[in-house]
Amino acid sequence: MALTIAILSQKGGTGKTTMTRSLADIFGRLDINTLTVDADPQGNLSDYFDVDPAVEPTLADVLTGRAKAVDAIHDGVVPANLALAEAELMLSGKMGRELTLRNALREAKRRYDAILIDCPPTLGLLTVNALVAADRALLSAEAEYFSMQGVEQALEVVELARDNLNPELEVLGVVLNIANMRTRHARETLETLKKHFPGTFETVIRRSIAYAESAERAVPILDYRPDRGVDYLRLAAEIFERLEMPDRVEQVEELAAEVAPGPAPAPVAQPGSAPQGQAAPAQSQSDPDL
Ligand SMILES: Nc1ncnc2c1ncn2[C@@H]1O[C@H](COP(=O)(O)OP(=O)(O)O)[C@@H](O)[C@H]1O
Numbered sequence: 001m002a003l004t005i006a007i008l009s010q011k012g013g014t015g016k017t018t019m020t021r022s023l024a025d026i027f028g029r030l031d032i033n034t035l036t037v038d039a040d041p042q043g044n045l046s047d048y049f050d051v052d053p054a055v056e057p058t059l060a061d062v063l064t065g066r067a068k069a070v071d072a073i074h075d076g077v078v079p080a081n082l083a084l085a086e087a088e089l090m091l092s093g094k095m096g097r098e099l100t101l102r103n104a105l106r107e108a109k110r111r112y113d114a115i116l117i118d119c120p121p122t123l124g125l126l127t128v129n130a131l132v133a134a135d136r137a138l139l140s141a142e143a144e145y146f147s148m149q150g151v152e153q154a155l156e157v158v159e160l161a162r163d164n165l166n167p168e169l170e171v172l173g174v175v176l177n178i179a180n181m182r183t184r185h186a187r188e189t190l191e192t193l194k195k196h197f198p199g200t201f202e203t204v205i206r207r208s209i210a211y212a213e214s215a216e217r218a219v220p221i222l223d224y225r226p227d228r229g230v231d232y233l234r235l236a237a238e239i240f241e242r243l244e245m246p247d248r249v250e251q252v253e254e255l256a257a258e259v260a261p262g263p264a265p266a267p268v269a270q271p272g273s274a275p276q277g278q279a280a281p282a283q284s285q286s287d288p289d290l
């Protein structure tokens with residue numbers, strides 16, 4: 001059964017789609033058979049995978065019962081376009097509306113090892129569907145003034161989904177994303193996040209123009225700028241650590257040595273140990289952000 005992870009945040013522009021594509025790429029390199037689901041009507045993930053915008057069926061057809069999810073996979077993604085906004089409206093009047101994606105993914109869950117769901121920039125019905133279909137919720141938060149509030153709201157929705165519809169759902173963690181760690185503000189945000197949400201990852205995804213550039217070229221960050229993509233390798237290692245998959249952690253470390261030669265990624269911090277490992281590439285505050 002595929003481990004299903006919903007990647008969400010309370011708003012847009014926090015790096016959800018970039019996180020989905022980067023983790024999908026890393027999972028693929030580890031030979032984890034991974035399906036991605038674009039649950040955002042803006043279809044950014046589908047664009048990244050270069051899916052023909054007119055392709056059918058899409059997630060909209062799956063949610064309205066016109067197609068099976070396994071028949072709606074194109075280039076490794078169940079794509080989305082604006083029709084998904086319409087499908088969401090249609091869905092809202094139906095019985096079991098929150099369970100639709102979960103039911104639709106049943107067959108795909110048997111065929112894949114992992115499913116990553118890229119959520120829309122709202123905490124509405126599509127995100128709830130993703131959370132009900134998921135085993136884990138992964139939150140992305142950008143370092144800005146309302147990020148704490150945004151994370152709190154997203155966590156409330158996760159809790160609602162768990163309490164009412166999906167008791168198996170667990171929070172995988174909160175990632176500080178698109179962060180310029182040279183600014184005091186970003187460093188303070190990280191500290192506050194850690195204080196309020198113990199599930200905050202040690203790994204921070206640093207701000208870099210390389211993400212936009214690599215998206216434009218439809219190239220994984222690890223191919224385009226491995227020195228930046230190493231942040232996602234660190235995140236993947238920390239995720240596998242939390243999932244209690246030590247073999248996968250080791251594989252990520254091997255991959256890091258391969259694609260970003262030099263010192264291995266810092267080991268995942270053990271409870272009670274210093275938060276930043278000594279091994280490089282350490283996320284030192286003096287790191288250039290671009
Ligand atoms: N670590 C990063 N540093 C700088 N820009 C980033 C980073 N991650 C994503 N971006 C860029 O920020 C914008 C929003 O990211 P995206 O992943 O689309 O967010 P969301 O899916 O939450 O709306 C995109 O232009 C993307 O290329």
Ligand SMILES: [Mg+2]
Nearest residue numbers: 016017040044
């Ligand atoms: Mg997005």
